[in-house]
Amino acid sequence: MNALDELSETFSHLPGIGKKSASRIASYLLKTDRAFNIRFSNQILSLQERIKPCSICGAWTENDPCPICSDIARDKSVICVVEQPQDVSTIESSREFHGLFHVLGGVISPLEGVTPDKLRISQLFDRVKSGGITEVIIATNPTVEGDTTALFIQRVLQDTGVSVTRLASGLPAGGDLEYADRLTLVRSFQGRIKI
Missing domain, CATH: 1.10.8.420 (RecR Domain 1)
Structure with missing residues (x-):
């Protein structure tokens, strides 16, 4: 070779x-x-x-804390929870979310040896407990592991008084029903909104 x-x-x-x-x-x-x-x-x-993880949110950064955590214009009452640091840039590119982020570093997956204590869930709990947070948006991927992680976080935060929400999932814009899988259709019906 x-x-x-x-x-x-x-x-x-x-x-x-x-x-x-x-x-x-x-x-x-x-x-x-x-x-x-x-x-x-x-x-x-x-x-x-x-490049290192931000000491507050866990996103990749050259400066600690990262520019998002340091931005005084961000809505500090809302935290969006994502699986990986690259998910932060994906959401940021939409320019729709103006709150803070929290990177878990993965999802709960017992078959792969990833248990809740190996993720940054306790740090999320500490951030919520410190006050000022009114909503936690869970933006894990719509997979079995992502759903399990979302449910676990919801249970961890249930007594904090913070609203825990999940990103809607369903049919993509411009998508055809004929190509949608069963789970996508189920989520589309469950997440339907009034027009």
Whole structure:
């Protein structure tokens, strides 16, 4: 195996990159100028030194606390709970949510050895207990593990007096009923709104 094959093999381990894409990326890097490759490799090398989880919400940041937790214009009475740090940027890109975030670091999955104590649920409870929070929005993925985690959080927070809500899920905009799976249809009917 030569150096190009080794690099292709390494890239193929990245999420969403198959063997063909990995081979194309490695070939591109071989053909591109050396300055680009040096900058690219330096960015990869320094990534874990420069980016850390925010000590408050757990989102990826270079500055602690992160810009969202530090923003005085944010609604500090609402916390949106997400599974992973990258979920914060996904929700932020919608420009619909103006509150704070809390990253769990995963979901409850006993089969994979992920129990509630391995997630940032106690930190969420502490944030709610410290006061000022009126609503916790649970934005875990609509999977069995995401639903289990949402239910667990709801039970943990039930005596705090805080409103616990869950993001609605159902048919995507522009989607066809004929292609919707059963669970999506069930959630669409359960989450229907008055028009």
